Amino acid sequence: ERERLGRRAQEPALTTDGHRIAVKANLASVAEAAQAAAAGAEGSGLVRTEVLFGDRTQAPSVADQVAAFEAIAEALPGRGITIRTWDVGGDKPLPFHPQPEEANPFLGVRGIRSFREDPTLLVDQLEAVCRVARHHPVRVMFPMVTTVEEVDWALARLDEASHRLADGRPDALQVGIMVEVPAAALRAEALTTVLDFVSIGSNDLTQYTLAAERGSPFLDGIADAADPAVLRLVRETCEEVADGVQVCVCGDAAGDPDLALLLVGLGVRELSATTASVPAVKDVLRRHGLTDLEDLADRAVHADSAADVRDLVRRFRAGES
Numbered sequence: 001e002r003e004r005l006g007r008r009a010q011e012p013a014l015t016t017d018g019h020r021i022a023v024k025a026n027l028a029s030v031a032e033a034a035q036a037a038a039a040g041a042e043g044s045g046l047v048r049t050e051v052l053f054g055d056r057t058q059a060p061s062v063a064d065q066v067a068a069f070e071a072i073a074e075a076l077p078g079r080g081i082t083i084r085t086w087d088v089g090g091d092k093p094l095p096f097h098p099q100p101e102e103a104n105p106f107l108g109v110r111g112i113r114s115f116r117e118d119p120t121l122l123v124d125q126l127e128a129v130c131r132v133a134r135h136h137p138v139r140v141m142f143p144m145v146t147t148v149e150e151v152d153w154a155l156a157r158l159d160e161a162s163h164r165l166a167d168g169r170p171d172a173l174q175v176g177i178m179v180e181v182p183a184a185a186l187r188a189e190a191l192t193t194v195l196d197f198v199s200i201g202s203n204d205l206t207q208y209t210l211a212a213e214r215g216s217p218f219l220d221g222i223a224d225a226a227d228p229a230v231l232r233l234v235r236e237t238c239e240e241v242a243d244g245v246q247v248c249v250c251g252d253a254a255g256d257p258d259l260a261l262l263l264v265g266l267g268v269r270e271l272s273a274t275t276a277s278v279p280a281v282k283d284v285l286r287r288h289g290l291t292d293l294e295d296l297a298d299r300a301v302h303a304d305s306a307a308d309v310r311d312l313v314r315r316f317r318a319g320e321s
């Protein structure tokens with residue numbers, strides 16, 4: 001089975017009716033980038049910078065960040081990488097950016113919110129992104145965005161960073177946000193009027209939709225991205241984004257073949273997950289037509305529970321050749 005998947009690893013994932021779905025890998029190191037390329041990842045839909053530099057006690061310099069991002073881009077030549085700005089807080093400490101004590105850290109100073117008081121670290125990172133984007137296909141995205149005002153604020157920080165460069169912001173740099181908060185899914189149009197793409201963080205979107213902390217051992221079965229409520233927010237995002245804005249998913253749901261089928265049926269055209277899941281996700285997409293996946297997704301959003309959704313997909317897939 002491994003061998004069979006391996007042979008077609010570098011081929012794109014086309015549905016049986018000819019729609020191309022990009023399948024990429026989530027990365028947190030340079031070593032992983034080389035493995036992702038070998039596994040057939042068509043770039044990276046998520047570089048977790050807070051993990052990439054998570055072992056530092058001091059903030060990395062702009063030059064350090066440029067070197068790391070370039071090394072990742074070079075391991076995936078021409079395929080494109082998506083650099084997520086520092087995603088701090090909740091379950092993710094960053095030694096060189098201490099967090100305040102909060103009663104509910106997941107609802108507190110997380111992601112983009114962590115830099116409102118002092119944006120220095122963020123602007124330095126954006127400068128590194130701009131420098132790398134001169135020579136490589138790069139996208140940048142901001143985590144935990146909730147309001148239109150935050151989009152404007154983040155774009156202003158990107159302007160600030162690009163003003164440090166003689167030639168300004170590279171034309172080829174694409175800019176997006178993560179959709180991890182239900183408010184962002186519901187207001188996708190207003191949030192994306194000046195953006196190139198959004199990437200749904202299904203791990204956090206699931207947690208916030210179902211008010212069920214990710215990783216909690218006590219809530220098994222509640223925090224499931226297959227829940228019809230989560231699927232409806234994915235559909236809402238796909239339907240609401242401004243014209244020409246691409247919708248990707250980079251949470252774990254993208255690497256689950258059953259959920260990948262649903263996400264594509266809902267309108268997602270790019271999936272990014274662990275390197276190990278790339279061959280199987282490409283393989284399952286090649287077995288179905290988009291029209292059938294759209295029908296399946298339509299039934300899934302009307303199902304009663306995550307368990308029913310998973311049953312539905314299992315029965316659908318039982319006919320796979």
Ligand code: PEP
Pocket residue numbers: 046048087180200201202203204205250251252
């Ligand atoms: C997500 O929330 O789905 C996501 C991809 O971001 P992270 O898992 O790093 O929070």
Ligand code: MG
Pocket residue numbers: 143180201203204
């Ligand atoms: Mg997240």
